[in-house]
Amino acid sequence: MIHMSLDELRDFASGILLENGLSSAQVPGVTETLVAGERDGCGAHGIYRLLSAVRSMRLEKINRHAVPTVTEPGPSLVRVDGDRGFAQLAFEAGRPLLIEKARRYGIAALALNRCIHFAALWPEVEAIASENLVAIAMTSNHAWVAPAGGTQPLFGTNPIAFGWPRPGQEPFVFDFATSAIARGELELHRRGGRQLPPGCGIDSDGNPTTDPAAIAAGAMLPFGGHKGSALALMVELLAGPLIGDLTSKESLLMDNGAGAAPIGGELILAIDGSRFSDTPASADQAEALFQQIVGQGARLPSQRRYIARKKSLAEGVHIPTALYEELAGLGR
Amino acid sequence: MIHMSLDELRDFASGILLENGLSSAQVPGVTETLVAGERDGCGAHGIYRLLSAVRSMRLEKINRHAVPTVTEPGPSLVRVDGDRGFAQLAFEAGRPLLIEKARRYGIAALALNRCIHFAALWPEVEAIASENLVAIAMTSNHAWVAPAGGTQPLFGTNPIAFGWPRPGQEPFVFDFATSAIARGELELHRRGGRQLPPGCGIDSDGNPTTDPAAIAAGAMLPFGGHKGSALALMVELLAGPLIGDLTSKESLLMDNGAGAAPIGGELILAIDGSRFSDTPASADQAEALFQQIVGQGARLPSQRRYIARKKSLAEGVHIPTALYEELAGLGR
Numbered sequence: 001m002i003h004m005s006l007d008e009l010r011d012f013a014s015g016i017l018l019e020n021g022l023s024s025a026q027v028p029g030v031t032e033t034l035v036a037g038e039r040d041g042c043g044a045h046g047i048y049r050l051l052s053a054v055r056s057m058r059l060e061k062i063n064r065h066a067v068p069t070v071t072e073p074g075p076s077l078v079r080v081d082g083d084r085g086f087a088q089l090a091f092e093a094g095r096p097l098l099i100e101k102a103r104r105y106g107i108a109a110l111a112l113n114r115c116i117h118f119a120a121l122w123p124e125v126e127a128i129a130s131e132n133l134v135a136i137a138m139t140s141n142h143a144w145v146a147p148a149g150g151t152q153p154l155f156g157t158n159p160i161a162f163g164w165p166r167p168g169q170e171p172f173v174f175d176f177a178t179s180a181i182a183r184g185e186l187e188l189h190r191r192g193g194r195q196l197p198p199g200c201g202i203d204s205d206g207n208p209t210t211d212p213a214a215i216a217a218g219a220m221l222p223f224g225g226h227k228g229s230a231l232a233l234m235v236e237l238l239a240g241p242l243i244g245d246l247t248s249k250e251s252l253l254m255d256n257g258a259g260a261a262p263i264g265g266e267l268i269l270a271i272d273g274s275r276f277s278d279t280p281a282s283a284d285q286a287e288a289l290f291q292q293i294v295g296q297g298a299r300l301p302s303q304r305r306y307i308a309r310k311k312s313l314a315e316g317v318h319i320p321t322a323l324y325e326e327l328a329g330l331g332r
Numbered sequence: 333m334i335h336m337s338l339d340e341l342r343d344f345a346s347g348i349l350l351e352n353g354l355s356s357a358q359v360p361g362v363t364e365t366l367v368a369g370e371r372d373g374c375g376a377h378g379i380y381r382l383l384s385a386v387r388s389m390r391l392e393k394i395n396r397h398a399v400p401t402v403t404e405p406g407p408s409l410v411r412v413d414g415d416r417g418f419a420q421l422a423f424e425a426g427r428p429l430l431i432e433k434a435r436r437y438g439i440a441a442l443a444l445n446r447c448i449h450f451a452a453l454w455p456e457v458e459a460i461a462s463e464n465l466v467a468i469a470m471t472s473n474h475a476w477v478a479p480a481g482g483t484q485p486l487f488g489t490n491p492i493a494f495g496w497p498r499p500g501q502e503p504f505v506f507d508f509a510t511s512a513i514a515r516g517e518l519e520l521h522r523r524g525g526r527q528l529p530p531g532c533g534i535d536s537d538g539n540p541t542t543d544p545a546a547i548a549a550g551a552m553l554p555f556g557g558h559k560g561s562a563l564a565l566m567v568e569l570l571a572g573p574l575i576g577d578l579t580s581k582e583s584l585l586m587d588n589g590a591g592a593a594p595i596g597g598e599l600i601l602a603i604d605g606s607r608f609s610d611t612p613a614s615a616d617q618a619e620a621l622f623q624q625i626v627g628q629g630a631r632l633p634s635q636r637r638y639i640a641r642k643k644s645l646a647e648g649v650h651i652p653t654a655l656y657e658e659l660a661g662l663g664r
Binding site for chain 2: 073074075076077079104105106107108109111134136146147148149150151152154160162164174176178223224225226227228229230231233234236237238240241242243244247249250269271272273275276277278281282283285286288289292293296297298299301
């Protein structure tokens with residue numbers, strides 16, 4: 001393992017992105033997302049994702065010089081055309097106006113269009129929740145997931161993320177794929193030659209299987225049966241047709257077998273709870289809920305990430321040597 | 333079985349509500365919800381719910397003469413204080429302003445406070461989607477559900493409903509509890525002496541069980557493991573602390589063992605998609621998604637309800653004689 005401080009990791013990642021021709025406007029946002037994943041102990045959303053980011057750039061599937069355009073399709077709405085660049089810069093471009101509108105109107109929505117998605121959603125909801133707003137985000141990606149009861153891939157892994165501000169500490173955040181497992185997990189199992197648990201997918205004949213290669217050729221499945229499937233469809237509609245963007249199937253067709261990162265839309269909602277309620281009382285209720293979860297030995301989402309973050313900020317992170325060398329090779 | 337036309341059922345239900353002292357302002361909304369459940373083939377949310385509605389009224393847990401108050405806590409926000417009446421009248425009071433604000437600002441939210449919830453959420457989202465707006469609704473209820481990995485009830489069955497307008501036909505709608513089963517299913521199994529499938533709940537020692545009585549004494553479980561549990565917590569936060577209302581645990585404490593319907597909050601979002609996208613193109617994308625679900629033999633939520641509705645509108649409905657007689661007894 002290679003030990004690096006977070007600043008060293010930041011320099012390493014941004015150097016590779018710059019050497020691959022990514023504009024200096026896009027590099028900081030993409031770098032912070034990669035560093036945040038590694039810092040928070042989410043290897044599948046950490047520096048490892050630089051492989052697919054650079055691959056997608058080299059395939060010319062990403063506009064390295066994207067210039068996002070911000071418009072206001074309604075008083076409570078913000079829209080950013082990402083110009084086929086990474087979603088991070090589009091989000092940065094739209095974020096201040098989303099926050100301003102949520103505070104002014106009580107609720108606001110930000111639509112990111114024509115963006116490349118290659119990472120987790122929690123950095124977005126955490127950023128909004130840190131402004132004392134409640135945040136919900138969702139995005140579609142490539143059609144890898146069959147609807148419950150079906151056999152053909154139709155949905156993306158379609159994650160939903162949620163952020164809730166907590167006074168004096170990091171927000172409560174969750175972020176999960178509406179598929180039974182994340183696409184990254186499927187790929188890591190395939191690379192490692194490991195079987196998946198039952199219920200993750202079906203082969204190309206529609207039969208249940210635990211073999212990641214067979215699932216990749218067939219279809220992943222939603223989490224939680226027909227309820228998870230309904231949520232996956234909701235994300236598909238809200239991050240695509242609602243905001244005038246691609247469905248996961250259209251994104252995969254556009255990829256045309258190249259294996260690049262998905263392109264499409266993302267919808268982010270922000271709500272100003274101080275309009276509705278006396279914030280201290282509400283915060284006390286919410287903290288009591290969190291305490292009653294942790295107090296009975298159940299896991300509160302984001303807890304593990306924040307523990308890992310504290311450690312990484314103090315001690316840095318460890319990158320597998322093989323991954324480090326593969327990544328370093330991308331810079332040459 | 334007793335055969336009734338929908339009009340006969342409407343008269344029957346509204347007569348019982350009136351005879352039990354419910355104000356004439358509240359009767360139509362409650363009646364329509366009961367009739368809609370029966371009409372759409374959802375027995376667990378149909379006329380059977382009149383039992384708990386009347387029971388809650390007789391326990392004085394419901395204000396029979398509630399007068400909702402509508403306020404505007406922000407330009408894009410509507411709030412209705414339900415005055416401890418049924419949620420139906422509060423929703424009717426707030427709906428026109430929610431729709432107007434969604435159209436004017438692009439997105440709007442309606443908070444219903446201090447309402448009695450005894451029925452499904454889909455009538456609300458269907459009503460908004462019928463106005464060509466996208467709708468999301470959620471509500472908490474009584475603390476019956478333990479978080480994933482826990483053993484103590486903390487969440488309500490916390491349903492989420494979604495509505496998507498479809499040109500020239502009924503909206504696409506789903507509505508599901510974030511618990512593995514609905515509370516009504518648990519009660520129907522208990523009344524019928526039938527076991528539940530595995531994964532629905534735990535006994536009071538925290539051990540998995542399929543016995544509905546043991547689950548009622550222990551805790552129900554969320555659907556879909558830790559992901560469903562995270563969603564249940566999101567609903568708990570959004571329909572409670574966010575809008576200055578009770579958590580499911582607080583609602584159950586207020587019930588104080590009476591076994592009445594839950595009191596608390598509901599959050600409804602409405603989004604005007606025509607602000608973002610050329611509606612015909614988006615509608616085509618959405619219809620293609622629906623078609624690809626149905627075309628591969630998977631079930632599209634709300635399909636079965638609309639088929640049942642068509643049949644009920646033409647032929648009326650059949651009510652079990654024992655239930656009919658029990659209900660008729662409530663009117664005397």
